[in-house]
Amino acid sequence: MHFYRQMLKIRLFEEQVNQLYLSAKMPGLAHLYIGEEAIAVGVCEALRRDDYITSTHRGHGHCLAKGASADRMFAELLGKASG
Numbered sequence: 001m002h003f004y005r006q007m008l009k010i011r012l013f014e015e016q017v018n019q020l021y022l023s024a025k026m027p028g029l030a031h032l033y034i035g036e037e038a039i040a041v042g043v044c045e046a047l048r049r050d051d052y053i054t055s056t057h058r059g060h061g062h063c064l065a066k067g068a069s070a071d072r073m074f075a076e077l078l079g080k081a082s083g
């Protein structure tokens with residue numbers, strides 16, 4: 001059930017990012033991770049807590065699966081200082 005919750009959290013985050021973009025509230029572009037949630041969750045569940053991750057342009061899923069704060073990620077996407 002934990003894996004499913006993680007995948008759902010990523011999907012809901014990505015859907016909110018898409019809505020921010022479509023409503024022109026978010027500057028720039030977003031490369032969404034919709035449909036790839038299981039990959040991030042599966043990979044990140046195999047990592048140790050102290051393992052680092054890196055990403056390219058489509059990294060929201062991995063960050064969330066590794067435990068990043070959704071609020072801070074939204075702040076970054078919106079260009080706020082707390083992001």
